[in-house]
Amino acid sequence: MTAIQPILNKYPDNGRENLIPILQDIQNESGYLSKDSIVEVGRFLDIPISKIFGVATFYNQFRFEPFGKYHIQVCRGTACHVLGSATVLQELEKNLKIKAGQSTRDGLFSIEVVACIGACGLAPVISINGEFHAKVTAVSMKQIIDDLKKEEEA
Amino acid sequence: MDFTININNKALEAKQGETILDVLTRNGIRVPTLCHIKDAFPTGACRMCVVEDEKSGKLLTSCSYPVEADMSIQTHSKRVVESRKTIIELLLSNHPDDCLYCVRNKNCELQDLSEEHHVRERRIRGKKNTEPLDLSSASIVRDPEKCILCGRCVHACEEVMGVACIDFIHRGNKSIIGTAFNQGLNTSSCVNCGQCIMVCPTGALTEKNHFAQIQEALNNPAKRVVVQYAPSISVSMAEELGMEAGTDINGILNAALRKIGFDHVFDSSFSADLTIMEESAELIDRVNNNGVLPMITSCCPGWVKFAEEFYPDFLPNLSSCKSPQQMMGAIIKSHFAAEENLKPEEIFSVSIMPCTAKKFEAQREEMTQEGISDVDAVLTTRELTKFLKLYGIDMFNIRPELTDSPLGFRSTAGKIFGASGGVMEAAIRTAYYKITGKELVEFQIPAVRGFIGRKETTINIDGLEVGVAVVNGLANTRKLLEEIRNGKNDIHFIEVMACPGGCIGGGGQHIGSSDEQLKARMKKLYQIDATESIKVSHKNPEIIGLYENFLGEPLGHKSHKLLHTHYHARKVML
The missing domain is CATH 3.40.950.10 (Fe-only Hydrogenase (Larger Subunit); Chain L, domain 3)
Known part of the structure; x- marks a missing residue:
């Protein structure tokens, strides 16, 4: 039995209207949509995987790579934007050489853009594995990453 | 014929269930189309075919809008012609300026339409699409930079060929057409038939050349x-x-x-x-x-x-x-x-x-x-x-x-x-x-x-x-x-x-x-x-x-x- 079979079992009528709920369940379970799981969903619902990939990329909520050990959520809400979250995100992407939605090859870091995490007083704010860092700048962003890397090497 | 509709101040017969475009085509009135495919379910994606509904003042996509009794339509009013021209200018805004080097030069629907609508300057400058060329297939070359997202290739691949190896990926201004996981065509289910090339209005899909x-x-x-x-x-x-x-x-x-x-x-x-x-x-x-x-x-x-x-x-x-x-x-x-x-x-x-x-x-x-x-x-x-x-x-x-x-x-x-x-x-x-x-x-x-x-x-x-x-x-x-x-x-x-x-x-x-x-x-x-x-x-x-x-x-x-x-x-x- 494959990893997602228990999820598919919850949808006995295998109608294509179940596509998004199934994808959500898989993401809740494993944190992302793997190629294998998408292929399996395609077979189950009889939908070409290009279509499933099309649907899944349409929505921001779906990821195609597992979270890194440090999952960094960058808030791009209005208050954070006004105080320069774009530069923070840019610096972070440049530093880690990945785009939002991706994970580094060593599996350490992943970036996610979120709309607002409700901490506008701390803007620009990021959250690493649920821990908030307030008033982040490009410089302090680099420092945070460097510290985490050092911690890993130690 | 069920009823008449008024097109360009002339009464024309129309049947319940047809689209405005059907009536126009039958009567020799040509409105430009890009995403439209004959006999296929219309998508209204490109909006090239807009016509003006005189009663509501709205621009309707004639390829997808069904006729209604007592409609009154203008196909080439000032507003219609201007909006079509703007649509072309917007399509060109992120399109590469390399017609001279394009394999579809002189056989390109986008080129023809911009010529027909007298587009003589680059009025709108947009950010160019930087998706890489896909040279992986032995038969077909995909150039997403030239893609105008009309979706005709997606239709041909899925409905005519039953293959469905390509579809729209992402959303809004990030939309592209690609394979599952945006990989090369060679690892997809593409059968190399080339029907996507046959329907592509631009040079986004071409054959691999052996000259x-x-x-x-x-x-x-x-x-x-x-x-x-x-x-x-x-x-x-x-x-x-x-x-x-x-x-x-x-x-x-x-x-x-x-x-x-x-x-x-x-x-x-x-x-x-x-x-x-x-x-x-x-x-x-x-x-x-x-x-x-x-x-x-x-x-x-x-x-x-x-x-x-x-x-x-x-x-x-x-x-x-x-x-x-x-x-x-x-x-x-x-x-x-x-x-x-x-x-x-x-x-x-x-x-x-x-x-x-x-x-x-x-x-x-x-x-x-x-x-x-x-x-x-x-x-x-x-x-x-x-x-x-x-x-x-x-x-x-x-x-x-x-x-x-x-x-x-x-x-x-x-x-x-x-x-x-x-x-x-x-x-x-x-x-x-x-x-x-x-x-x-x-x-x-x-x-x-x-x-x-x-x-x-x-x-x-x-x-x-x-x-x-x-x-x-x-x-x-x-x-x-x-x-x-x-x-x-x-x-x-x-x-x-x-x-x-x-x-x-x-x-x-x-x-x-x-x-x-x-x-x-x-x-x-x-x-x-x-x-x-x-x-x-x-x-x-x-x-x-x-x-x-x-x-x-x-x-x-x-x-x-x-x-x-x-x-x-x-x-x-x-």
């Missing part, structure tokens, strides 16, 4: 450069050359190819005859020896890859015969090479095909002898026109010539391979003779001819009722195979062509031909069949000679080695 290799070979005195052209080529080039659709340029083509510098000019219709000899023998063998039935033709490389991916359980049903292109290639690099005292590697073998999938087929491992490809380069019909121009050939002032012999003479049975139903008809003619020892009284089998997606009939061969089916368009093939999986058992022999109408509608043909022009090609093929005298492959003197001098007999040892192959299930993400 450089061919030119190098032509300039290399140590290489013997031979060329073969498919049955449909001679009747399909007219539109490219500015002649009347369906004109047969066979003799001119032979002369032109020699002028370019090809040392030998062969006709794939000859190897189509050869295919028929082997294939009819195989059919009889399967019927007599309880072989796997229904037998399914394997001339079409798009269909073969489709079967490998989607229907591997039907692979034993596929005829083991190679396609005419590959049979010719194998004979050229074996028998012909020996006759001419050449090593296979001293020959450069070119084929001219109506098909992009033939480029893929030519580089398949099954199509090699000791590591040397049987066919080295493939040109599509479109590319051939450009190649002729490159070498300055004037197709209007040239004396027709014959093909080289042997390997050049054909029966008309080989020629009709170019139309859907042709392989079936040719195979039945020869199988009938082999079983009964008599020729068919009536050679024509009208039930398998024409553009209909699926044709079925039964043929009586000496009391033996043979059920045959002819399908074109892989979506139609899918339906038939599903029925067979579910127990349909009255069919013994199936011809499959991936492209609608067969090779005359192939993915390598002229872009923008009308249904009437395609019909003219088919009509010409059957006209050739009606007027010429040798109508069956087994009476082709050069085929008889090839078996006497070299091959022995159909399904014999040499045939088995050179002309037959087997296909294997192909694992791709579906």
Whole structure:
């Protein structure tokens, strides 16, 4: 039995209207949509995987790579934007050489853009594995990453 | 007619359920379209076809908006014309400025529309799309920078071909068209049929070009450069050359190819005859020896890859015969090479095909002898026109010539391979003779001819009722195979062509031909069949000679080695 079979079992009528709920369940379970799981969903619902990939990329909520050990959520809400979250995100992407939605090859870091995490007083704010860092700048962003890397090497 | 609607201050009749565009087209009023495909469910994606509804003051997409009684429409009001122009300017805002270098230069719908709407400056500058070129496929090149997201390729791939290897990815201004996981086409389920190229309004989808290799070979005195052209080529080039659709340029083509510098000019219709000899023998063998039935033709490389991916359980049903292109290639690099005292590697073998999938087929491992490809380069019909121009050939002032012999003479049975139903008809003619020892009284089998997606009939061969089916368009093939999986058992022999109408509608043909022009090609093929005298492959003197001098007999040892192959299930993400 494959990893997602228990999820598919919850949808006995295998109608294509179940596509998004199934994808959500898989993401809740494993944190992302793997190629294998998408292929399996395609077979189950009889939908070409290009279509499933099309649907899944349409929505921001779906990821195609597992979270890194440090999952960094960058808030791009209005208050954070006004105080320069774009530069923070840019610096972070440049530093880690990945785009939002991706994970580094060593599996350490992943970036996610979120709309607002409700901490506008701390803007620009990021959250690493649920821990908030307030008033982040490009410089302090680099420092945070460097510290985490050092911690890993130690 | 149900009611009238008012268009440009004139009352026109309209039927409940049609779109505004239907009424406009019927009355000769042309509004520009980009995403619209005839007979397909409209998407209204591009909004080129907007017209003004005078009552509400709204701009409606005429391709998707159903007519209503007492509508009042303006098709070319100031506002409509201006919005169409703006749409084009927006499409151009992120489009590369490289028309001069584009393969679709002078045959591009976007270019035509901007010309028609008098776009004379770049008024809107947008961020260019920087998605990389996809060169991974052996047949098709994708350039997402030139894509205008009309979605016609997605429709062709899914609805006509039943493949669905591409779809819209992401959303809004990040939208692109791509494969699952945005990987290269080569690892997708793409069957290389090229129907996406046929519907692409711009240069976002094109065939992979082999000009450089061919030119190098032509300039290399140590290489013997031979060329073969498919049955449909001679009747399909007219539109490219500015002649009347369906004109047969066979003799001119032979002369032109020699002028370019090809040392030998062969006709794939000859190897189509050869295919028929082997294939009819195989059919009889399967019927007599309880072989796997229904037998399914394997001339079409798009269909073969489709079967490998989607229907591997039907692979034993596929005829083991190679396609005419590959049979010719194998004979050229074996028998012909020996006759001419050449090593296979001293020959450069070119084929001219109506098909992009033939480029893929030519580089398949099954199509090699000791590591040397049987066919080295493939040109599509479109590319051939450009190649002729490159070498300055004037197709209007040239004396027709014959093909080289042997390997050049054909029966008309080989020629009709170019139309859907042709392989079936040719195979039945020869199988009938082999079983009964008599020729068919009536050679024509009208039930398998024409553009209909699926044709079925039964043929009586000496009391033996043979059920045959002819399908074109892989979506139609899918339906038939599903029925067979579910127990349909009255069919013994199936011809499959991936492209609608067969090779005359192939993915390598002229872009923008009308249904009437395609019909003219088919009509010409059957006209050739009606007027010429040798109508069956087994009476082709050069085929008889090839078996006497070299091959022995159909399904014999040499045939088995050179002309037959087997296909294997192909694992791709579906």
